[in-house]
Amino acid sequence: MNLKIDCLGHGNRDHPELMFIGERPGAKELETGHPFVGRAGKFLDKQLEKIGIKREDCYITNVVKSYAEGNKPPTDEEIRAYLPILEKEIDEIKPEIIVLLGKTASRNVPARAPYTYLELPHPSAAMRFTKQRIKFEQGMERLKQLLKD
Numbered sequence: 001m002n003l004k005i006d007c008l009g010h011g012n013r014d015h016p017e018l019m020f021i022g023e024r025p026g027a028k029e030l031e032t033g034h035p036f037v038g039r040a041g042k043f044l045d046k047q048l049e050k051i052g053i054k055r056e057d058c059y060i061t062n063v064v065k066s067y068a069e070g071n072k073p074p075t076d077e078e079i080r081a082y083l084p085i086l087e088k089e090i091d092e093i094k095p096e097i098i099v100l101l102g103k104t105a106s107r108n109v110p111a112r113a114p115y116t117y118l119e120l121p122h123p124s125a126a127m128r129f130t131k132q133r134i135k136f137e138q139g140m141e142r143l144k145q146l147l148k149d
Helices: 027-032 039-050 076-093 103-108 123-128 130-148
Strands: 018-022 059-062 097-101 116-120
Touching: 018 076, 018 103, 039 123, 039 130, 059 076, 076 103, 097 103, 097 130, 116 130, 123 130
Parallel strands: 018 059, 018 097, 097 116
Antiparallel strands: none
């Protein structure tokens, strides 16, 4: 598989406390080359602000680094192909806590020591569905606690 890189991770690369991992870039991310800059990204930013975290202090990336027309979910083949790039990112960034945003990240990012992992619904799901929003907000409160510990 020929890997296309439309959007690499962005943010604090100097051993940040937090790394967020989403699914794949959307149309806005394709335009800017940065992850989570569309509506879901704005929602994430507001939720971070609520618990006193600045986006620029975090590192944000995706499992798959290429845009798919119609914002289709990644295939298993795409995930397997891009996973080594993500694992290299994690090794280089060395965050303390890795926040997995949505099912694609939660189901496919292998847990490795010494990192702490937290699974949250994807921000786009939290924006659309009340139960997902509640889970997301509860997860952000858990994240706030993890940061205090």
